[in-house]
Amino acid sequence: MSILTMAKALNEGMRKAMEDDPKVLVMGEDVGKLGGVFRVTDGLQKDFGEQRVIDTPLAESGIVGTAIGLALRGYRPVCEIQFDGFVFPAADQIITQLAKMPLRSLGKLRLPVVVRIPCGGGIGAVEHHSESPEAYFTHTAGLRVVACSNPADAYTMIQQAIRCDDPVIFFEPKRRYWEKAEVDVDSSGWPPFDEARVARQGTDLTLLAYGPMVKTCLEAAKAAEEDGRSLEVVDLRSLNPLDIARVTESVRATGRCVVVHEAPIFNGFGAEVAARVTEECFYHLEAPVLRVGGPSTPYPPSRLEDHYLPDLDRVLHAVDRAFAF
Amino acid sequence: MTADASRGAEAPPELIQLLTPEGERVEHPDYDIDLTPEEIRGLYRDLVMVRRVDLEAVALQRQGELGLWASLLGQEAAQIGSGRALTEADMAFPTYREHGVAWCRGVDPVNLLGLFRGVNHGGWDPAEHNFHLYTIVIGSQTLHAVGYAMGIQRDGAEAASIVYFGDGATSQGDVNESFIWASVFNAPVVFFCQNNQWAISEPLEKQTRIPLYRRASGFGFPGVRVDGNDVLACLAVTRKALADARSGQGPVLIEAFTYRMGAHTTSDDPTRYRVAAELEAWKLKDPIERVRAYMFKNQFADQEFFDAVEVEADELGRDVRKRCLELPDPEPSAIFDNVYAERHSLIDAERAEFATYLEGFEA
Numbered sequence: 001m002s003i004l005t006m007a008k009a010l011n012e013g014m015r016k017a018m019e020d021d022p023k024v025l026v027m028g029e030d031v032g033k034l035g036g037v038f039r040v041t042d043g044l045q046k047d048f049g050e051q052r053v054i055d056t057p058l059a060e061s062g063i064v065g066t067a068i069g070l071a072l073r074g075y076r077p078v079c080e081i082q083f084d085g086f087v088f089p090a091a092d093q094i095i096t097q098l099a100k101m102p103l104r105s106l107g108k109l110r111l112p113v114v115v116r117i118p119c120g121g122g123i124g125a126v127e128h129h130s131e132s133p134e135a136y137f138t139h140t141a142g143l144r145v146v147a148c149s150n151p152a153d154a155y156t157m158i159q160q161a162i163r164c165d166d167p168v169i170f171f172e173p174k175r176r177y178w179e180k181a182e183v184d185v186d187s188s189g190w191p192p193f194d195e196a197r198v199a200r201q202g203t204d205l206t207l208l209a210y211g212p213m214v215k216t217c218l219e220a221a222k223a224a225e226e227d228g229r230s231l232e233v234v235d236l237r238s239l240n241p242l243d244i245a246r247v248t249e250s251v252r253a254t255g256r257c258v259v260v261h262e263a264p265i266f267n268g269f270g271a272e273v274a275a276r277v278t279e280e281c282f283y284h285l286e287a288p289v290l291r292v293g294g295p296s297t298p299y300p301p302s303r304l305e306d307h308y309l310p311d312l313d314r315v316l317h318a319v320d321r322a323f324a325f
Numbered sequence: 326m327t328a329d330a331s332r333g334a335e336a337p338p339e340l341i342q343l344l345t346p347e348g349e350r351v352e353h354p355d356y357d358i359d360l361t362p363e364e365i366r367g368l369y370r371d372l373v374m375v376r377r378v379d380l381e382a383v384a385l386q387r388q389g390e391l392g393l394w395a396s397l398l399g400q401e402a403a404q405i406g407s408g409r410a411l412t413e414a415d416m417a418f419p420t421y422r423e424h425g426v427a428w429c430r431g432v433d434p435v436n437l438l439g440l441f442r443g444v445n446h447g448g449w450d451p452a453e454h455n456f457h458l459y460t461i462v463i464g465s466q467t468l469h470a471v472g473y474a475m476g477i478q479r480d481g482a483e484a485a486s487i488v489y490f491g492d493g494a495t496s497q498g499d500v501n502e503s504f505i506w507a508s509v510f511n512a513p514v515v516f517f518c519q520n521n522q523w524a525i526s527e528p529l530e531k532q533t534r535i536p537l538y539r540r541a542s543g544f545g546f547p548g549v550r551v552d553g554n555d556v557l558a559c560l561a562v563t564r565k566a567l568a569d570a571r572s573g574q575g576p577v578l579i580e581a582f583t584y585r586m587g588a589h590t591t592s593d594d595p596t597r598y599r600v601a602a603e604l605e606a607w608k609l610k611d612p613i614e615r616v617r618a619y620m621f622k623n624q625f626a627d628q629e630f631f632d633a634v635e636v637e638a639d640e641l642g643r644d645v646r647k648r649c650l651e652l653p654d655p656e657p658s659a660i661f662d663n664v665y666a667e668r669h670s671l672i673d674a675e676r677a678e679f680a681t682y683l684e685g686f687e688a
Binding site: 065066070074089092097102107142240 | 445446447448450451452457458460462465467468469470471472473474475476477479480486498499502503505506509662663664665666667669670671672
């Protein structure tokens with residue numbers, strides 16, 4: 001067991017993947033000498049060299065497009081997009097090429113490319129540095145979309161994403177990069193990375209979250225306990241595919257469900273979850289599935305982000321509403 | 326406002342040519358090529374065959390058997406010349422019009438039709454032929470070719486990649502990013518731009534104010550303009566560029582100056598935007614006729630050879646037609662195939678639901 005920050009856990013996970021497989025490459029803007037703007041790739045270029053840890057020109061479409069070419073040559077590139085709001089120049093390569101090439105080739109081509117995206121707000125950043133663009137990618141068939149919420153998952157999920165033969169969009173909640181937790185770096189008996197995980201058991205209501213909001217939901221569940229409410233927290237981990245079996249198992253037991261994410265509620269990932277839970281758990285529900293998320297506005301200037309981002313109170317407010325039905 | 330197309334051009338563009346439209350062999354100090362009569366006959370046969378396949382595909386579209394076809398008419402020399410310059414280890418990244426390059430890479434022409442008939446999105450194994458799938462989004466494949474070339478570098482292999490794109494594509498961000506990547510990483514890649522003068526309805530001056538090959542110098546690598554209707558020049562120039570790339574000298578941009586003699590695709594109507602006289606002028610520069618004239622003059626082939634090639638081409642056309650019509654429609658469940666390489670619970674569930682739904686009709 002080691003105590004690691006999420007950033008370090010990701011770093012260690014990539015390091016392990018690079019040691020295990022010489023075809024694994026890391027590429028992106030400033031990932032080499034600097035170690036990435038969040039230092040997630042710190043020291044990798046020093047240890048694996050410039051051929052395997054590539055400081056790229058400043059062009060996101062180029063990063064993903066050349067990663068596709070490298071994958072076609074048998075490499076397993078791990079791309080870093082510096083910030084969530086900068087993924088869009090690469091959107092064409094991700095959506096029209098990365099996601100569709102295996103189907104286009106009738107299965108003859110595989111693109112084991114990981115696109116890491118630091119996501120979400122809460123760090124007082126300027127515009128385009130605090131967004132939650134996951135729904136754009138969960139809507140694109142051919143991509144797997146996952147989000148880690150804690151150092152232990154970060155360590156295992158990044159390695160599983162790199163080993164996966166499908167392209168993976170890997171969301172990292174940037175405001176959780178520096179939070180520490182125990183990570184079992186020796187174990188390898190990991191659950192599949194497309195499985196959800198019950199982060200806290202409860203009996204009265206299910207909170208569904210992923211990435212940065214898992215911790216918020218755990219805090220809300222702890223606070224609710226003082227009010228005599230037992231909230232279960234399920235960390236979805238994988239958004240596409242969604243582990244609907246685990247989700248419905250929880251909601252059928254509790255009878256109430258609140259989905260929480262930072263992204264705007266309208267057409268957000270929570271809409272898909274709510275629709276599926278409603279369809280699968282209709283006769284078990286005591287209340288409609290409620291959603292907590294950002295308003296349907298662009299991400300605000302950072303002085304307002306505390307009002308935009310769901311917090312413990314916003315989650316508990318939704319919990320109150322669910323119990324009021 | 327009309328821009329002066331010559332602004333920024335420091336000298337009239339040079340065109341590398343080894344065979345004139347009249348079939349006269351001309352020398353070039355940098356690009357010599359010494360081909361045997363048999364090799365010339367081989368190139369001629371290639372040119373005729375791919376034009377025949379193309380003609381058949383246009384006819385198939387007109388008869389409703391293909392949803393669409395992008396004709397290569399007029400661009401045969403650019404494609405055969407460059408395609409025959411490739412070694413087996415080189416990797417080619419095409420647009421959707423590289424039927425001639427596909428021919429050189431040993432891809433069955435019928436496999437090209439699947440995409441246009443709508444039975445698949447690409448029916449060949451890219452690794453088997455070192456010929457990537459057709460890419461429809463303009464310019465996307467240039468980055469794939471550069472990434473692939475970076476892989477070649479890392480493997481220390483004796484190979485290069487070549488990527489095809491058109492004059493319109495040079496305006497795309499991806500193409501410009503691929504130039505930058507190739508340049509700074511000194512990647513073994515040849516950029517083969519078929520400037521066929523038209524991006525659907527938009528003439529070259531909507532894309533550029535300087536000759537396209539001169540763009541390369543701004544990115545830090547050589548650019549050359551070759552007569553795209555001259556199969557010998559295309560072969561020689563591409564051979565040299567590939568050899569340079571393989572030997573660590575980095576990328577080259579080749580602008581093959583040619584002409585799209587047909588429509589952009591069978592959905593297009595070029596009479597709306599270009600004059601017939603332009604086509605007539607380019608017909609005099611036909612890529613096949615000049616080889617034929619050259620062969621006649623030098624007695625590289627007799628009439629019997631030309632007749633035999635015609636017969637073979639007609640047989641190929643008939644065969645392609647027959648097998649195109651035999652291409653089976655995929656099973657409905659194929660919608661769910663190959664979306665992911667590994668198990669995916671949502672796809673599995675939807676496939677099962679869809680099968681159950683379809684079974685409901687059989688009862």
